[in-house]
Amino acid sequence: MKKILILLVYALFANAYYVSGANAGKTGISNRESNLKFNYNGLFQRVLTGTVVDESGMPIPNVTIKVESAVPGRGATTNPEGKYSIQINNDSEVLVFSYVGYATQKITAGKNKSLDVKLLSDDKNALEEVAVVAFGTQKKTDVVGSVVSVKVSDLKIPSSNLTTALAGRIPGMIAFQRGAEPGNDNANFFIRGVTTFGYKNDPLILIDNMEVGTTELARLQTDDIASFSVMKDATSTALYGARGANGVILITTKQGAVGKAQISFRVESSISSSVQDIELADPVTFMKLANEAVLTRNPLGQVLYSDEKIANTGVGENPIIYPANDWRDLVFKDYTANQRYNLNVSGGGEVAKYFVSGSLNRDNGLLKVDPRNNFNNNIDLTSYSLRSNVNINLTKSTEMVVRLSGNFDEYTGPIDGGAEMYRKVMRTNPVLFPQYYPLDEQHQFVKHIMFGNSDVGGKTYINPYADLVRG
Numbered sequence: 001m002k003k004i005l006i007l008l009v010y011a012l013f014a015n016a017y018y019v020s021g022a023n024a025g026k027t028g029i030s031n032r033e034s035n036l037k038f039n040y041n042g043l044f045q046r047v048l049t050g051t052v053v054d055e056s057g058m059p060i061p062n063v064t065i066k067v068e069s070a071v072p073g074r075g076a077t078t079n080p081e082g083k084y085s086i087q088i089n090n091d092s093e094v095l096v097f098s099y100v101g102y103a104t105q106k107i108t109a110g111k112n113k114s115l116d117v118k119l120l121s122d123d124k125n126a127l128e129e130v131a132v133v134a135f136g137t138q139k140k141t142d143v144v145g146s147v148v149s150v151k152v153s154d155l156k157i158p159s160s161n162l163t164t165a166l167a168g169r170i171p172g173m174i175a176f177q178r179g180a181e182p183g184n185d186n187a188n189f190f191i192r193g194v195t196t197f198g199y200k201n202d203p204l205i206l207i208d209n210m211e212v213g214t215t216e217l218a219r220l221q222t223d224d225i226a227s228f229s230v231m232k233d234a235t236s237t238a239l240y241g242a243r244g245a246n247g248v249i250l251i252t253t254k255q256g257a258v259g260k261a262q263i264s265f266r267v268e269s270s271i272s273s274s275v276q277d278i279e280l281a282d283p284v285t286f287m288k289l290a291n292e293a294v295l296t297r298n299p300l301g302q303v304l305y306s307d308e309k310i311a312n313t314g315v316g317e318n319p320i321i322y323p324a325n326d327w328r329d330l331v332f333k334d335y336t337a338n339q340r341y342n343l344n345v346s347g348g349g350e351v352a353k354y355f356v357s358g359s360l361n362r363d364n365g366l367l368k369v370d371p372r373n374n375f376n377n378n379i380d381l382t383s384y385s386l387r388s389n390v391n392i393n394l395t396k397s398t399e400m401v402v403r404l405s406g407n408f409d410e411y412t413g414p415i416d417g418g419a420e421m422y423r424k425v426m427r428t429n430p431v432l433f434p435q436y437y438p439l440d441e442q443h444q445f446v447k448h449i450m451f452g453n454s455d456v457g458g459k460t461y462i463n464p465y466a467d468l469v470r471g
Helices: 002-024 026-035 214-219 235-244 283-297 307-315 327-331 417-427 464-468
Strands: 037-039 043-053 064-067 075-077 083-088 094-098 105-108 130-133 136-139 147-150 174-176 188-190 204-207 210-212 225-231 248-253 259-273 335-348 352-364 380-393 399-412
Touching: 064 083, 075 083, 204 214, 204 235, 214 399, 225 235, 235 248, 283 307, 327 417, 327 464, 417 464
Parallel strands: 204 248
Antiparallel strands: 037 043, 043 083, 064 075, 064 094, 094 105, 130 136, 147 225, 174 188, 204 210, 225 248, 259 335, 335 352, 352 380, 380 399
């Protein structure tokens, strides 16, 4: 009997509203039909709309909106413009807004007809919780296998080489760097250990599902990376075959988003220096130890350096006849400066989205440049990188993706390279001849540098300074 009375009351209320709407005209009837729905549970249903934006006011697509504790469950997602609409059964229902990389928000619907929401960034809910696999993306908790996601912010170090940022940031990965000479500073890394045959094989490296080499990975800019994942176990073999037996590095680059054009410009300057220098003996100690080595093997042997030469070298007498060279100090400097520039633009509309970036990195060596030369004999590696990611919606169900990228290197430096120059410095006699001979009256018209050398033993010797400016 009580249920019958409740139904009669709501029927009378609905008829009264209909008559009022009819007297007001067609608009009233239209509002009644679109905004109110009869619910036999004693509640009025309505549709709540709104827009979800980020901290900068840009719309966020694909945000998940759910009604908390709703049975059956009700939810919606935002469209490319960040707009949504969801059914509300009563004013006390709580809406849950969630999106990867942003803090989850819970808001009571209330009597609002429109509800706009601003999501705030949250590192705890960042993209590291999503792992890129062979055929798409999954939550890390849903992936069966060892997949490590690396925060892109952790890869941003004062270096132009991305491979040097991998050491210590991926559990189980062994990474080491043999040298820091620009152009020859790629790090070696093992994901699944050292293989038996052929010592080791590099892991499979995929950038936007395209296989690349270590050099392309080294030149990739952190400003262009959206996600960085590493597959370390047998799952990589199941997905990529034998090529993934040594692990797989999966990288996806950034794409455009619907909204106004966003411009980002980054400028960095860093200083590089050697981590540790080997302590070398001074010229006098060098000669004494050389004589001692001869007499130790043959007490009657002919020593290489006389007492007169040792004494005059020690007091700095006539550096032309008694030279005392610190070849490392003459060829190398203590530090050098490097510069990095990056510019990217992203944005788009309903038809197309774009992400375009360009970068310039300039890395210099530690070789000294003699002001008497009219050229730069130091190592100078200038790298240019260009990238363009364009997504075009051809139809509602078809999207065309165009990705273009290129790396260009411009290298100048000594013929032998920095590593060989250091080897020559360590193997050159410091007391046999000077770095170069100064001009005197007999050679005042000589236009070139008179490099030092010796004919002791009927042969010529290595002069690191001469090889530094040769070529």
